[in-house]
Amino acid sequence: MLIEWFTPSVQHVFELVGIFFFAISGALLGVRKNFDVFGMAVLAEATALGGGVFRDLVIGAVPPIAFTDLGYFFTPLIATLIVFFLHPEVERITGAVGVFDAAGLGLFCVMGTMKAHDHGLGLTSSVTLGLVTAVGGGVLRDVLAHEVPSLLRWDRDLYAVPAIVGASIAALLIHYDALTGATSALAATTAFIVRLLAMRFGWRAPRAWNRRSTAAEEV
Amino acid sequence: MLIEWFTPSVQHVFELVGIFFFAISGALLGVRKNFDVFGMAVLAEATALGGGVFRDLVIGAVPPIAFTDLGYFFTPLIATLIVFFLHPEVERITGAVGVFDAAGLGLFCVMGTMKAHDHGLGLTSSVTLGLVTAVGGGVLRDVLAHEVPSLLRWDRDLYAVPAIVGASIAALLIHYDALTGATSALAATTAFIVRLLAMRFGWRAPRAWNRRSTAAEEV
Amino acid sequence: MLIEWFTPSVQHVFELVGIFFFAISGALLGVRKNFDVFGMAVLAEATALGGGVFRDLVIGAVPPIAFTDLGYFFTPLIATLIVFFLHPEVERITGAVGVFDAAGLGLFCVMGTMKAHDHGLGLTSSVTLGLVTAVGGGVLRDVLAHEVPSLLRWDRDLYAVPAIVGASIAALLIHYDALTGATSALAATTAFIVRLLAMRFGWRAPRAWNRRSTAAEEV
Numbered sequence: 001m002l003i004e005w006f007t008p009s010v011q012h013v014f015e016l017v018g019i020f021f022f023a024i025s026g027a028l029l030g031v032r033k034n035f036d037v038f039g040m041a042v043l044a045e046a047t048a049l050g051g052g053v054f055r056d057l058v059i060g061a062v063p064p065i066a067f068t069d070l071g072y073f074f075t076p077l078i079a080t081l082i083v084f085f086l087h088p089e090v091e092r093i094t095g096a097v098g099v100f101d102a103a104g105l106g107l108f109c110v111m112g113t114m115k116a117h118d119h120g121l122g123l124t125s126s127v128t129l130g131l132v133t134a135v136g137g138g139v140l141r142d143v144l145a146h147e148v149p150s151l152l153r154w155d156r157d158l159y160a161v162p163a164i165v166g167a168s169i170a171a172l173l174i175h176y177d178a179l180t181g182a183t184s185a186l187a188a189t190t191a192f193i194v195r196l197l198a199m200r201f202g203w204r205a206p207r208a209w210n211r212r213s214t215a216a217e218e219v
Numbered sequence: 220m221l222i223e224w225f226t227p228s229v230q231h232v233f234e235l236v237g238i239f240f241f242a243i244s245g246a247l248l249g250v251r252k253n254f255d256v257f258g259m260a261v262l263a264e265a266t267a268l269g270g271g272v273f274r275d276l277v278i279g280a281v282p283p284i285a286f287t288d289l290g291y292f293f294t295p296l297i298a299t300l301i302v303f304f305l306h307p308e309v310e311r312i313t314g315a316v317g318v319f320d321a322a323g324l325g326l327f328c329v330m331g332t333m334k335a336h337d338h339g340l341g342l343t344s345s346v347t348l349g350l351v352t353a354v355g356g357g358v359l360r361d362v363l364a365h366e367v368p369s370l371l372r373w374d375r376d377l378y379a380v381p382a383i384v385g386a387s388i389a390a391l392l393i394h395y396d397a398l399t400g401a402t403s404a405l406a407a408t409t410a411f412i413v414r415l416l417a418m419r420f421g422w423r424a425p426r427a428w429n430r431r432s433t434a435a436e437e438v
Numbered sequence: 439m440l441i442e443w444f445t446p447s448v449q450h451v452f453e454l455v456g457i458f459f460f461a462i463s464g465a466l467l468g469v470r471k472n473f474d475v476f477g478m479a480v481l482a483e484a485t486a487l488g489g490g491v492f493r494d495l496v497i498g499a500v501p502p503i504a505f506t507d508l509g510y511f512f513t514p515l516i517a518t519l520i521v522f523f524l525h526p527e528v529e530r531i532t533g534a535v536g537v538f539d540a541a542g543l544g545l546f547c548v549m550g551t552m553k554a555h556d557h558g559l560g561l562t563s564s565v566t567l568g569l570v571t572a573v574g575g576g577v578l579r580d581v582l583a584h585e586v587p588s589l590l591r592w593d594r595d596l597y598a599v600p601a602i603v604g605a606s607i608a609a610l611l612i613h614y615d616a617l618t619g620a621t622s623a624l625a626a627t628t629a630f631i632v633r634l635l636a637m638r639f640g641w642r643a644p645r646a647w648n649r650r651s652t653a654a655e656e657v
Contacts (some may be wrong), residue, residue: 152477258590
């Protein structure tokens with residue numbers, strides 16, 4: 001089992017940290033949308049667990065780990081309580097939240113790829129599921145909150161690309177039988193750094209060429 | 220099988236009643252959104268069956284019962300036809316619809332919890348899935364109809380809390396080996412009454428403390 | 439296996455063609471919504487594969503074929519690239535796209551019905567899943583793009599009805615043991631033609647009768 005290259009307990013701590021910071025972003029959006037504390041909790045859970053639950057349903061790993069490991073369930077509730085009582089302070093460190101969200105992105109894209117491959121999917125599909133694990137929760141968060149998904153918007157810094165980079169490196173490591181705790185940490189770190197650079201320098205992806213025919217629709 | 224504490228046929232009738240009233244709320248939203256009769260039917264099916272289908276996918280009970288028991292499929296269609304031909308009359312009894320929707324909420328949160336536990340989930344996860352069974356269809360209804368989910372909004376009466384109460388009582392009954400037809404009916408009735416009280420007295424959940432930083436965004 | 443009445447390779451080519459044209463409609467919506475190239479790709483994949491992935495999850499065919507057959511994954515990316523570089527030209531042939539989308543609709547509703555029945559579902563549920571296979575991707579596309587689902591809107595030409603017609607014919611053929619490559623092609627063609635006629639003559643479904651009580655909400 002590739003996924004055991006990480007020491008299980010170390011891996012578990014990393015996952016909970018990633019879940020925690022994804023959940024913070026969900027709960028903060030709940031505050032901005034003027035939702036009540038239950039709405040905040042729903043967004044926190046959906047952001048933190050949505051991508052992983054979809055991955056587990058696709059690979060047939062039911063019930064999904066989010067429903068069997070209580071840490072997965074309670075961590076977003078803790079994040080919700082923190083935002084509920086301290087959200088001006090949390091908002092003040094939004095930059096820091098972005099950094100930790102990037103760390104979650106890096107960890108989830110690599111772990112999602114490894115778990116999908118462990119369940120017998122091919123390398124390309126594993127990369128896809130690694131990407132979905134990393135970005136799916138954020139898309140679900142935005143859909144539930146009635147927002148245009150941040151992932152799709154042109155005017156947001158690159159988010160899918162760092163996850164694709166990390167998942168692809170993990171897939172290459174699997175292909176060349178070079179996946180160890182150290183190399184998978186390297187893949188996650190690379191995704192993390194690419195995301196930080198995208199945020200720092202405002203990297204964006206291009207829109208369709210020759211968008212003349214839709215010019216009237218741009219605001 | 221805990222779920223057999225209810226006489227199967229009595230349980231089935233209750234479920235179809237719950238499905239019927241959830242479907243009414245979906246079809247009525249379709250009328251308000253100016254959808255055609257097929258849009259009304261899609262919303263009715265999604266509202267009535269969405270939570271249960273998600274629960275069944277998560278616990279691995281495939282195909283979900285909504286796809287194997289024809290009563291589950293046709294009941295929302297009947298609700299759609301009634302709303303299609305008689306919607307001013309149905310709107311006039313919206314208060315009554317709210318009461319029956321509350322009954323559906325009570326039944327679904329308890330039955331969802333029991334079914335999840337029957338499939339081997341822990342008590343906390345079973346409560347979560349009981350909640351999802353009860354509220355998931357309404358969230359899907361609002362997402363499909365391009366509305367902010369009613370469940371998340373601050374200015375709506377408590378909806379998640381009654382379901383959490385009912386699911387938690389069911390879980391406690393399971394834990395103390397005290398689940399019978401009578402006690403599970405009591406759990407469902409408690410959730411039902413809490414929801415009615417929330418509607419009657421306008422109970423709402425708090426929003427985040429110190430929302431100064433977002434004051435500008437409130438309308 | 440009913441599904442083998444189609445020569446596998448011919449069936450596969452048809453499916454990829456259907457996926458391609460569904461993906462074109464997703465990528466074009468991405469351009470209209472001003473998304474970047476990754477947003478276009480996400481919409482293309484969701485439109486082309488969403489209905490089939492949901493069907494496969496429901497019938498327990500995991501991992502879904504979209505994650506095991508690379509052609510399913512890469513075809514939408516090719517459609518995305520074509521729209522990215524040539525979208526004014528693609529827009530110019532929107533009528534043609536509508537025709538091919540109708541072809542995809544016809545193929546998917548029949549194939550979805552057959553696959554669901556092959557996995558043991560009853561005829562009614564198989565028709566439902568055939569419909570979901572055909573229209574689910576478009577609904578997901580619109581939800582992700584933050585639009586009112588085109589399927590539900592009153593002011594769009596019939597879309598669900600052709601799929602229901604095609605899926606029902608396929609179910610009748612199964613019931614009377616008359617499903618062959620030729621007859622299933624006939625079912626798909628019938629759905630295709632009904633959709634073309636709906637587009638040509640602006641066929642629409644009725645809204646609820648006596649919508650007086652909601653008159654104020656119409657725009």
